[in-house]
Amino acid sequence: MSDKEQYLDWAKEVLRIEAESLKEISATLNGDFTQAAEAILHCNGRVVVMGMGKSGHIGRKIAATLASTGTPAFFVHPAEAAHGDLGMIVDGDVVMAISNSGESDEITAIIPALKRKSITFISITAKPHSTMARHADIHITAAVAHEACPLGLAPTSSTTAVMALGDALAVVLLKAKQFTPDDFALSHPAGSLGKRLLLRVADIMHSGEDLPAVVSGTLLKDAIIRMSEKGLGMLAVVDEKGRLKGIFTDGDLRRLFQQHDHFGGFKVDDIMHVSPKTIAADKLATEALKQMQQSHINGLLVVDENGLLLGALNMHDMLKARIV
Known part of the structure; x- marks a missing residue:
């Protein structure tokens, strides 16, 4: 031996x-x-x-x-x-x-x-x-x-x-x-442990001017420019009152290039998904991470109980906040 x-x-x-x-x-x-x-x-x-x-x-x-x-x-x-x-x-x-x-x-x-x-x-x-x-x-x-x-x-x-x-x-x-986990977090506010337990979606989501969104009916070209400007890899589509109607992502754009040589007449509504994954702003960030992992997606849109768009977050935001 x-x-x-x-x-x-x-x-x-x-x-x-x-x-x-x-x-x-x-x-x-x-x-x-x-x-x-x-x-x-x-x-x-x-x-x-x-x-x-x-x-x-x-x-x-x-x-x-x-x-x-x-x-x-x-x-x-x-x-x-x-x-x-x-x-x-x-x-x-x-x-x-x-x-x-x-x-x-x-x-x-x-x-x-x-x-x-x-x-x-x-x-x-x-x-x-x-x-x-x-x-x-x-x-x-x-x-x-x-x-x-x-x-x-x-x-x-x-x-x-x-x-x-x-x-x-x-x-x-x-x-x-x-x-409870919230009680535990109060004793561990520093570092990634406290963040994992205390941070909510509202704390890390993009909102206001940083929110990647366009109104329904926007030309696809303009929608792509808007999505690129915000850099989240996704774009929310809302009606005139701000209610969420759909989502357009980087993946959709790649598939579009594979399937079409010309798409000058397309509007974002022609390409978007009409049932995007969403989450409430008061949910824990760890719940958002779990939802992304289970659905195999890189981002989520944040809405209120009436379907109004409030924000957006992606996996990079999770990494930045040390949730992952």
Whole structure:
């Protein structure tokens, strides 16, 4: 066996062990998990997550996931808590402490101070008889049979299991709160994620002078010039009141050249499609993208409930807005 093949075998073994660990944790979930979810759901304060070492790294991730899915949460380092950061924890908070052994000195040292506050203390450990478990209001056991580390020393399966447990808790709370994509976007306004969830068709469509449109009866030559000027690869055809009647596209123009040598007498009405794909201005931009992909088209016209033309957008607009 080559070294490269050996590397793959070792990697697959790690993934197999960690996958088995997740199954173990799933099989042992019980009413303690339910109590923890209920305590956090009805919490009047914030969720304060604690952990030392690798448990601390996992705790930071859990706190971040909770915060981004509608449950106010933050991480406090246990050692710093003993030197003043306990002041960040107030009555009504839920404190979630993570430790595989349940005997983390930094956490056990501040348990008396925590218990003096009107908080709910949740511990997640692999040892249900540990100090942290015994003093917790709610204890969730997160024990795995084997670490993926062959030495049995580096936290691997155990940290994976706790992180997945945190994800499970966050998703349960998300569903219980009926958290929506719009709610999620409010916590993620920056970058492409926020744009994908918040931008509406009206925010990115071309309108006014930028709108590629002509009135029904326009000569085809003039319509082609208008379409070229606007550069969207399509042209809306409207009646005198601005109601949409049809669409003419670059593809139609190419087919026209293939089928006719002369088209000087054509009007745009002779070539246009009379049932163009449309969308409302208040729809999410992601819905417009989905409609374009499903219909295999590069653009959409935007109309109101009365069929009045409001705007137009194409795939380039989606790329520019980082929706794609």
